[in-house]
Amino acid sequence: MIQGSNKNIIFGLYNDEEDLLTAVRAAQKNHLEIYDVYSPFPVHGLDPALKLEESRLHQAGFIYGMLGTLTAFLGMTWVFVKDWPNIFGGKPYWSVPAFIPITFEMTVLFSAIGMTVTFYIINGLGPGVKNTYLHDRITDDKFCIAFDTGDVSTGEAEAFFSTTGASEVHSKTI
Amino acid sequence: MNQYTFTSKHRLSLYIAMAVGLLSMIFTWLNDDVYHTRFWTNLLHNSVFFMMIAVMAAFFLTASILAYAGWVSTFKRIWEAYALFMMVGLVLMLLIGLGVYFHWHHLYHWGDEAAVAEDSILTGKSSFLNKNWYFFGTLIFGGAWVFLATKLRNLSLDEDKHGGDSFSQHKSMRFYAAILLPLIGFSSSAMIWQWIMSIDAHWYSTLFAWYSSASAFVAMIALTILMIIFLKSNGYLKDVNENHLHDLGKYLFAISIFWTYLWFSQFMLIWYANIGEETIYFKERYNNYPVLFFLNLAVNFLVPFFILMRNDTKRKFGSLGIVAVVTLLSHWLDYFLMIKPGALITRNEAMLSHGGETHTSVMEGAHTGTAEAAHGAGEAIAHTAEHVSHFVSGFTIPGLLELGTFIGFLGLFFYFTLWTISKASLTPKNDPYLEESLHHHVI
Numbered sequence: 001m002i003q004g005s006n007k008n009i010i011f012g013l014y015n016d017e018e019d020l021l022t023a024v025r026a027a028q029k030n031h032l033e034i035y036d037v038y039s040p041f042p043v044h045g046l047d048p049a050l051k052l053e054e055s056r057l058h059q060a061g062f063i064y065g066m067l068g069t070l071t072a073f074l075g076m077t078w079v080f081v082k083d084w085p086n087i088f089g090g091k092p093y094w095s096v097p098a099f100i101p102i103t104f105e106m107t108v109l110f111s112a113i114g115m116t117v118t119f120y121i122i123n124g125l126g127p128g129v130k131n132t133y134l135h136d137r138i139t140d141d142k143f144c145i146a147f148d149t150g151d152v153s154t155g156e157a158e159a160f161f162s163t164t165g166a167s168e169v170h171s172k173t174i
Numbered sequence: 175m176n177q178y179t180f181t182s183k184h185r186l187s188l189y190i191a192m193a194v195g196l197l198s199m200i201f202t203w204l205n206d207d208v209y210h211t212r213f214w215t216n217l218l219h220n221s222v223f224f225m226m227i228a229v230m231a232a233f234f235l236t237a238s239i240l241a242y243a244g245w246v247s248t249f250k251r252i253w254e255a256y257a258l259f260m261m262v263g264l265v266l267m268l269l270i271g272l273g274v275y276f277h278w279h280h281l282y283h284w285g286d287e288a289a290v291a292e293d294s295i296l297t298g299k300s301s302f303l304n305k306n307w308y309f310f311g312t313l314i315f316g317g318a319w320v321f322l323a324t325k326l327r328n329l330s331l332d333e334d335k336h337g338g339d340s341f342s343q344h345k346s347m348r349f350y351a352a353i354l355l356p357l358i359g360f361s362s363s364a365m366i367w368q369w370i371m372s373i374d375a376h377w378y379s380t381l382f383a384w385y386s387s388a389s390a391f392v393a394m395i396a397l398t399i400l401m402i403i404f405l406k407s408n409g410y411l412k413d414v415n416e417n418h419l420h421d422l423g424k425y426l427f428a429i430s431i432f433w434t435y436l437w438f439s440q441f442m443l444i445w446y447a448n449i450g451e452e453t454i455y456f457k458e459r460y461n462n463y464p465v466l467f468f469l470n471l472a473v474n475f476l477v478p479f480f481i482l483m484r485n486d487t488k489r490k491f492g493s494l495g496i497v498a499v500v501t502l503l504s505h506w507l508d509y510f511l512m513i514k515p516g517a518l519i520t521r522n523e524a525m526l527s528h529g530g531e532t533h534t535s536v537m538e539g540a541h542t543g544t545a546e547a548a549h550g551a552g553e554a555i556a557h558t559a560e561h562v563s564h565f566v567s568g569f570t571i572p573g574l575l576e577l578g579t580f581i582g583f584l585g586l587f588f589y590f591t592l593w594t595i596s597k598a599s600l601t602p603k604n605d606p607y608l609e610e611s612l613h614h615h616v617i
Binding site: 045047054062090097098100101 | 442485
């Protein structure tokens with residue numbers, strides 16, 4: 001959610017994730033453009049219902065992982081072959097099997113940290129960042145569908161919320 | 175169409191496969207050395223491979239029952255049938271066990287009493303590595319596995335007919351699964367030590383049972399995927415959809431990585447410690463089987479890792495089927511590498527001690543030198559002895575006869591399992607988890 005975009009949001013709160021899914025499908029059917037959907041936990045089947053594309057986060061993770069592999073492997077190769085060659089236990093300088101565990105760890109570390117940081121940046125999260133939110137209870141027990149009043153008129157939205165059984169309807173400028 | 179009918183067309187193609195296998199085995203027997211080493215190693219290789227696949231099927235089936243796993247219900251009849259293949263595997267392993275008793279073969283160095291008597295290491299191990307343990311261990315443990323797997327299968331069939339809301343059959347399946355799971359988990363390791371690891375009689379590795387079980391586990395998942403693809407393309411198993419395949423694909427992916435982890439752990443510890451009696455296992459394979467040695471590692475790790483990493487490749491017949499075929503073949507190759515090199519050394523040593531009177535110089539080389547010298551000595555004998563042929567093909571690489579034997583065993587495996595599957599409905603209709611499995615959804 002981008003801060004200070006001055007959007008007038010009208011949103012309805014649902015009590016159950018099944019109601020939310022039905023409502024999302026109804027909105028898609030009526031060509032009402034949904035601004036966003038919020039839920040306290042991942043709702044199974046919500047992504048396909050919203051026709052969201054698959055996240056590319058894991059592709060980024062793969063690239064970070066490969067970077068970790070290369071960093072570790074080439075780094076160790078440089079240190080133990082060129083910069084400071086040492087014989088350990090009668091093994092050759094370029095002892096590939098001994099590099100594998102560290103290469104594996106660095107792959108995991110790079111992809112984990114890289115994906116976490118990317119995830120935080122994409123979602124505008126992070127320490128010290130203040131985000132506005134629509135309603136306290138969407139992090140607790142309510143499921144929310146939000147419309148931008150620029151796309152969907154208030155009347156349409158209210159009619160939609162009452163037919164799909166939203167328990168509360170509010171609006172907020174964010 | 176809930177029940178598979180074993181059509182005459184399917185039977186015929188499996189008969190042909192089995193005939194190919196039988197002919198290959200006969201040809202192998204006829205063109206073999208005096209001990210018929212190639213024949214017996216091929217028999218052992220394929221018997222152990224498919225026996226372990228059946229063992230892993232029983233293992234995973236019982237683990238699923240005990241973990242309250244629901245997703246497997248729609249295709250668990252396949253695993254029940256695979257687990258029952260332990261009957262056939264048991265008969266084959268007992269045949270090899272009888273061979274140890276009556277010296278039909280020289281697969282195991284510890285089976286040679288004269289060699290054990292003058293070898294302090296083998297004497298030390300002889301309380302476990304002996305013909306009685308081999309034969310009766312196989313009989314008792316294998317018999318218990320078969321008994322419990324049959325029990326589970328019968329309960330599952332009974333559930334189809336008389337299952338009710340009390341789920342009494344399912345409750346007793348849980349009871350028997352709780353016995354079979356730890357039993358098969360622990361005792362199969364001991365049997366792997368006997369069946370496979372003791373071929374390299376002086377060598378041992380504490381990771382070996384894990385490693386070869388993981389290998390068989392991957393092959394079992396691959397065969398399950400292939401069986402599902404086969405049944406679905408014939409119009410059966412309509413309830414099994416891409417979500418079930420996705421989860422099986424995850425297992426294929428994950429256990430392949432687990433296998434690589436174990437392969438590498440076993441290798442690296444031995445490489446690092448660099449103790450002669452441990453490194454001999456890898457030295458033999460590295461020096462004399464370099465292509466297979468690295469091909470095995472590369473294919474079994476890289477192919478599933480890179481192809482199955484994405485979501486969509488796990489959900490399609492094509493990509494999943496190709497990976498299943500590749501991993502099945504290359505884990506068969508993995509077993510080849512576990513069995514053939516050691517059996518070849520044993521054969522050569524047996525030849526030196528029994529038939530090497532005219533080759534005194536060769537004998538000296540073998541007794542004073544390293545295994546490499548023994549290997550070279552065996553090679554020298556192979557060139558001079560009349561009966562020894564196919565030294566390379568069939569030992570250092572799988573020849574056509576090995577492939578033929580594999581096709582035969584694959585035919586036998588599919589014949590038995592399809593015949594078992596055809597006996598009952600493919601959908602376990604009173605299984606308490608069936609509804610969960612029908613609605614299984616992973617994305």
